[in-house]
Every structure is written in C-alpha cells, then in structure tokens.
Amino acid sequence: DAGITQSPRHKVTETGTPVTLRCHQTENHRYMYWYRQDPGHGLRLIHYSYGVKDTDKGEVSDGYSVSRSKTEDFLLTLESATSSQTSVYFCATSSGDTDTQYFGPGTRLTVL
Amino acid sequence: AQSVTQLGSHVSVSEGALVLLRCNYSSSVPPYLFWYVQYPNQGLQLLLKYTSAATLVKGINGFEAEFKKSETSFHLTKPSAHMSDAAEYFCAVSEGAAGNKLTFGGGTRVLVKP
Numbered sequence: 001d002a003g004i005t006q007s008p009r010h011k012v013t014e015t016g017t018p019v020t021l022r023c024h025q026t027e028n029h030r031y032m033y034w035y036r037q038d039p040g041h042g043l044r045l046i047h048y049s050y051g052v053k054d055t056d057k058g059e060v061s062d063g064y065s066v067s068r069s070k071t072e073d074f075l076l077t078l079e080s081a082t083s084s085q086t087s088v089y090f091c092a093t094s095s096g097d098t099d100t101q102y103f104g105p106g107t108r109l110t111v112l
Numbered sequence: 113a114q115s116v117t118q119l120g121s122h123v124s125v126s127e128g129a130l131v132l133l134r135c136n137y138s139s140s141v142p143p144y145l146f147w148y149v150q151y152p153n154q155g156l157q158l159l160l161k162y163t164s165a166a167t168l169v170k171g172i173n174g175f176e177a178e179f180k181k182s183e184t185s186f187h188l189t190k191p192s193a194h195m196s197d198a199a200e201y202f203c204a205v206s207e208g209a210a211g212n213k214l215t216f217g218g219g220t221r222v223l224v225k226p
Contacts, residue, residue, distance in 0.1 A: 033213070040219075042116075042118075042202055042216035043156075043204075043216045044216070045213055045214070045215075048213060058213065090155060090156070092156075100146075100158055101214060102158075103148075103155035103156040104155055105154060105155045106153075106154075
C-alpha cells in the first residue's frame with residue numbers, strides 16, 4: 001500500500017474559521033486527490049493534482065482550495081468553514097502508471 | 113458524464129451465504145471499474161478492478177465481479193460470507209486510464225449475521 005498520511009485526523013472548528021488539511025505521501029506518486037465522504041453520497045471529488053503546482057477542480061470544489069508545492073504534499077484549505085463542510089475527508093494518490101488510487105486514513109472535520 | 117448506481121444501501125446476509133452487491137454504471141467511453149471496501153474508521157482498500165481484460169475479475173478475500181457491457185453492470189459476489197466481510201463497499205468508475213478521476217456510487221453497507 002502507498003504510504004499516505006493525513007493530518008489532523010480529527011478536527012472541530014467554528015463556522016467562519018479557516019482550516020487546512022494536509023496529505024503526505026512517501027510513494028512519489030504523480031497524482032493526488034481530495035474527496036469528501038457523506039452518508040448516501042459515497043465519495044465525491046473536491047480537487048485533484050496531476051503534478052507539482054498543477055491542480056484542477058472536481059465535482060464539489062466550491063468553498064475549497066488546494067495547493068501542491070512539492071510532490072509529497074497536497075493541502076486542502078477551507079477558507080471560511082461552514083457547517084455544510086462537516087464531513088470525512090480522504091486523500092488519495094495514484095502513480096499515473098496504473099489506474100488504481102490508494103487512500104489515506106481520513107480526517108473527520110466537524111464545523112460547529 | 114460518468115455515474116454509478118449501487119442498488120441497496122444496506123444488505124444483510126447470514127454467515128456462509130452468498131454475498132451479492134449490485135453496481136450499474138454509465139460511461140461515454142469504455143470504462144475502468146473498481147470495487148473498494150471500507151472497514152469502520154478506516155480508509156478505502158481496493159478489492160478488485162476491471163481494466164478491459166478478462167470480464168470476470170477476481171479480487172482479494174474471495175470476492176469477484178463480472179463486467180457485463182450489455183447490462184452496464186459490475187456486480188460483486190462472494191460465495192460464502194464471513195463475519196469479517198462486514199463493511200461498506202463502494203463501486204467506482206473511471207473513464208480514463210492513468211491518474212484519472214473516480215466517480216463513486218453511494219455505497220452498500222453489509223451486515224453479516226451469525
């Protein structure tokens with residue numbers, strides 16, 4: 001399995017505050033993804049990256065931004081958190097040579 | 113646009129019985145199809161994937177899935193359920209190969225009764 005870590009693993013914050021979630025990988029995978037998981041919706045893609053400084057929007061990108069300044073790190077930022085962003089966030093990576101995505105352990109975010 | 117429908121958000125099976133999880137997809141190009149499993153409080157783990165080779169795909173933990181183009185289906189089966197199979201299962205589709213985006217179904221939670 002790809003070495004993927006996410007931090008923090010749990011976070012409680014208040015509406016209107018900025019939040020940054022970090023995904024770190026040790027596999028030198030080219031592609032990285034951020035998903036959110038909500039009951040009944042499966043996982044939905046927020047943003048993805050196909051290389052350093054190369055990112056694009058996914059299905060549910062409103063209210064989120066990302067940055068990737070080096071291969072191993074992919075940051076997800078909620079500029080001003082809202083209660084609708086309470087969710088479990090998963091990072092995934094892919095080598096680009098295959099079409100398998102490997103998932104991190106997730107971050108549970110609660111916005112009060 | 114690609115989409116995935118998983119029939120049944122919850123499935124209950126007896127230990128030793130057949131497990132059948134249904135997945136139908138739509139895609140404008142030949143799809144790549146995946147089944148992932150999620151155990152409580154964990155990330156997703158790949159069970160198996162279809163990438164246009166054999167239509168019957170075998171995965172880990174005794175699971176297999178069959179790609180049926182005419183039915184746009186990719187149902188997951190296991191002949192004999194084990195207590196350790198209790199988890200949530202997700203079907204996903206990709207329209208491209210390397211590094212492409214996945215679209216997931218809503219998931220099916222499996223309960224195994226002793």
